[in-house]
Amino acid sequence: MTEVIVPRWEWRVFAERFDAVERRLVSLATAPPEVSDELYVLGLRSEASVKVRDGLMDVKRLEQVDDDGLEQWRPVMKAPFPLARATVGAVLEALGASPAGLARAEYTVEELVEQVLEPMADVLVLDVHKERVRFTIGGCMAELSELRTGHAATRTVAVESADPARVIAAVRELGLTAPLNVNVPRKLKALAGFAAHRYAVIDVGTNSVKFHVGERAADGKWRAIVDRAEVTRLGQDLERTGRLGQDAIDRTAEAIAGMAEEAARNDVESIVAVGTAGLRLAANRDELIDAVRHVHGVEVEVIPGDEEARLAYLATASELDVGDGTIVVFDTGGGSSQFTIGRGTHVEERFSVNVGAVRCMERFGLDAVVDEDTLTKALDAIAADLARLDGWLAVERVVGMGGAVTNLTAVKHGLAVYDRDVVHGTVLDLAEIDRQIELYRTRDADQRREIVGLQPNRAPVILAGACIVRSILVKLGRESLTVSDRGLRHGLLVERFPHPG
Numbered sequence: 001m002t003e004v005i006v007p008r009w010e011w012r013v014f015a016e017r018f019d020a021v022e023r024r025l026v027s028l029a030t031a032p033p034e035v036s037d038e039l040y041v042l043g044l045r046s047e048a049s050v051k052v053r054d055g056l057m058d059v060k061r062l063e064q065v066d067d068d069g070l071e072q073w074r075p076v077m078k079a080p081f082p083l084a085r086a087t088v089g090a091v092l093e094a095l096g097a098s099p100a101g102l103a104r105a106e107y108t109v110e111e112l113v114e115q116v117l118e119p120m121a122d123v124l125v126l127d128v129h130k131e132r133v134r135f136t137i138g139g140c141m142a143e144l145s146e147l148r149t150g151h152a153a154t155r156t157v158a159v160e161s162a163d164p165a166r167v168i169a170a171v172r173e174l175g176l177t178a179p180l181n182v183n184v185p186r187k188l189k190a191l192a193g194f195a196a197h198r199y200a201v202i203d204v205g206t207n208s209v210k211f212h213v214g215e216r217a218a219d220g221k222w223r224a225i226v227d228r229a230e231v232t233r234l235g236q237d238l239e240r241t242g243r244l245g246q247d248a249i250d251r252t253a254e255a256i257a258g259m260a261e262e263a264a265r266n267d268v269e270s271i272v273a274v275g276t277a278g279l280r281l282a283a284n285r286d287e288l289i290d291a292v293r294h295v296h297g298v299e300v301e302v303i304p305g306d307e308e309a310r311l312a313y314l315a316t317a318s319e320l321d322v323g324d325g326t327i328v329v330f331d332t333g334g335g336s337s338q339f340t341i342g343r344g345t346h347v348e349e350r351f352s353v354n355v356g357a358v359r360c361m362e363r364f365g366l367d368a369v370v371d372e373d374t375l376t377k378a379l380d381a382i383a384a385d386l387a388r389l390d391g392w393l394a395v396e397r398v399v400g401m402g403g404a405v406t407n408l409t410a411v412k413h414g415l416a417v418y419d420r421d422v423v424h425g426t427v428l429d430l431a432e433i434d435r436q437i438e439l440y441r442t443r444d445a446d447q448r449r450e451i452v453g454l455q456p457n458r459a460p461v462i463l464a465g466a467c468i469v470r471s472i473l474v475k476l477g478r479e480s481l482t483v484s485d486r487g488l489r490h491g492l493l494v495e496r497f498p499h500p501g
Contacts, residue, residue, distance in 0.1 A: 007063055007074035011171050011181050012158040018144075021157060021174050025144045028135040036130050039109070040188055043095030044122035047185050049073065050095055051128075052109055056080055057087070059094050062183070069181040069264045070164050082106040088116065097122050124194045126150075138170035139163070147184075152191045156184070180264050180271065190269050198225060199497045200263035200271045201489040202256055204288075204300055206235035206278030207334025207358050207461060208403060209252060211259040212489040213266050214497075222493060225266055227420070229403065230255040231457030234288070235278040235335050239359045244282045252288060257296045272496050274488070275302040277335030277356060305336060305352020311491030313340035313347060316399050316484045325396030328476060331487060332402040332468050334358035334461065338488075341392065355385045357404055360464035367460035368444045375441055378464070382471040389475040398473065398481040400428070403458060404465025408436055409483045411453035418455075424485035433470045440466060 018025075039052040049060040059077035066072070076094070079087055085102045092098055097120055104111065117125050132145035140161040147154050159170045190197060196215050203210040213226040232251040234244060256273070263271055273292075279285040279302045289300045303311075312331040326348075331338045335356035341349045361367050364378040409423045412432050440448055440463035448459040458465075473481060 005075055006162050007072050008160045008162050009066075009070045009072050009164040009167050010158055010160040010183070011070055011167050011176070012156055012183055013176050013180070014154050014156045014182055014187050016155065018155065018157060021176060022144060024174065025135060025142070025157065026133065028137060029133045030136075031134060033131050033133045038128045038130055039113075040126045040128050040185070041091070041095060041117060042124040042126060042185055042189050042192070042194060043097055044124075044194070046094065046096035047183060048094040048096075049183070049185055050091060052081075055109075057083060057091060059091060061094060065181075065265070066164060068164070068168055069261070070167055071181060071183055072164075073160075081112075082108050083112065088112060092116075095123055124189070124192060126188055126192060128188065138173060139166050140170045142170065147188070149188065149191055151193070154187065154191060156187070180260075180268065182269065186267065186269075197497070198266060198268040199493060200226075200259070200266070200268040201492045201496075202259050202271065202273035202298065202300075203487070203489045203492075204234065204252065204256070204273065204275040204279060205333050206238070206276065206336070206356055207231060207233055208457075209234075209255045209259070210487065210489050211262070212493070213263060213268055214490075214493045216493075216497065222490075224420075226262065230258075231455075233334075233358070235282075235356075235358045237362070238278060238282060238335070239362050242282070243284045244278070244288060249288045249291060253291045253296070256292050256298055256300075260296050260298050270497070271298060272492055273298050273300045274308075274492065275300050276308055276488070277305070277333055277352070277354065280305065281335060281354075305338060306350045308488055309338035309340045309350040309352055310347060311488050311495060312338055312401060312486075313342060313350065313491070314494055315486035315488070315491035316401065317342075326392075326394060327397045327399060328392065328395050329399045329401070329484075330472055332357065332400070332404045332465055332472075337386075337402075337468060337472070339389070341395075351388060353386060353388055355382060355468055357461040357465040357468060360468065361461050364464070366463045366467070370441055370463070372441075375437070375467070378467055379471060382468055383475065386471055386475050389472065392475075393477040395476050395478060398476055398478050399484050400469060400472070400481045401484040401487045402465075403455075404462065404469055405481075405483055406485060407454055407458050407462055408433060408466060408469065410455075411436060411439075411451060413453065415453045420485045423483055426483040427480050428469075428483055429480035430470065430473055433466055433473070437463065437466045437470065 041050040057079045060073045061076050063072040063074050129148040132143045134143050140159050142159045161167050196217050198215045201212045208229045208231045210229040215223045234248045234252045236248045292298050313329045316329045329340045337355045338352045409426045445459040449456045
């Protein structure tokens with residue numbers, strides 16, 4: 001009688017500790033821990049689970065990933081050694097690898113490792129010591145395990161069943177709210193530094209939420225996988241009330257949820273989320289932080305303004321040739337603007353000023369058509385609020401980043417579709433900024449949306465943003481700035497996920 005092989009759905013989370021979840025799991029255990037030494041074989045271009053355990057070659061194939069991020073795994077091999085040539089070929093196919101030829105008719109474990117696997121650059125053989133406790137919850141099989149390799153140790157909780165609905169229910173019951181389902185092969189490759197690594201950053205700003213997925217190659221170079229923003233206007237009416245509105249919280253939490261799901265689909269290993277001026281200022285910021293944590297498993301860290309400025313400078317210095325002279329890097333946001341002043345890669349001073357496009361727009365009604373007198377009052381007020389810049393006239397270069405700067409640049413170039421390669425490094429001068437200020441001043445938000453290059457959701461705040469950018473250049477005595485398409489999120493990637501080499 002042929003055994004029926006049923007694929008199983010799995011959710012797995014890795015962490016250093018699980019606290020309450022772990023205590024719950026230990027109380028459910030009905031058998032002592034199992035200890036095993038296993039040999040994992042990891043393919044550079046594959047996430048198949050290939051391992052040697054108890055003298056058997058064990059191979060499982062990742063069949064599919066559903067909308068909840070659950071992974072369906074199908075057992076495809078459990079063969080004793082020595083392995084026939086055809087069986088070894090099937091193993092290599094599962095790993096996405098193919099050798100020049102298989103010389104032997106059959107292979108022991110040692111022959112397979114030494115003669116076939118170790119010479120292959122796209123395969124890694126890893127000894128793994130595993131201690132695990134199995135239990136049952138909600139009709140699902142589950143385990144709490146510790147994995148040790150020659151590179152590192154990690155702990156993991158997994159829940160699996162042939163029924164995906166049962167897995168989801170058990171995961172929720174245990175409170176495993178982490179947004180990322182990470183399988184064992186992917187985690188082991190990350191621990192061993194094998195292949196590229198993907199990480200995600202979520203920047204929760206006053207006007208928009210920015211999302212970036214970066215991939216770091218083995219040589220340390222970064223490649224953008226996803227880079228986008230959603231305007232959620234978290235800081236709507238914050239200037240007047242001092243609090244975040246419920247609608248703004250809901251919009252922002254929904255945007256973050258979508259970004260966490262997209263990060264999972266892109267196989268990121270970790271997410272870092274930070275909040276800036278809007279959350280620094282809001283008396284009820286914990287309402288958003290708690291909503292995101294409990295529902296979506298993302299922990300939003302509110303960072304100080306000077307730290308935000310330093311990270312923005314780090315992002316610029318990592319890509320643009322900043323030279324040896326004094327440089328000012330600024331990042332305009334919805335609730336504040338960050339400034340870092342340095343020479344080369346050395347930071348001399350950094351600070352944040354509560355001058356942001358949303359606050360300025362609401363204060364002077366700059367989302368509508370305004371007369372020249374209102375515009376002058378807005379520019380004078382911004383200049384007064386930027387007094388911290390007084391005395392920095394010996395600046396040799398100014399670099400600007402953020403939504404206002406990149407939208408001004410996209411409008412300058414008439415970009416119907418945003419192109420970071422065109423925007424990054426553009427020189428934006430006062431004459432062009434003044435031209436656009438007049439363009440926006442004479443149009444309301446709906447009319448501005450027709451301007452090629454301007455993101456529609458930026459239409460209400462673009463005049464305020466342009467006024468801030470102009471005022472910064474005037475304060476610094478400069479006629480132009482260099483545009484950076486980088487920002488806080490890129491600096492966070494460099495800072496939080498450094499190359500181990």
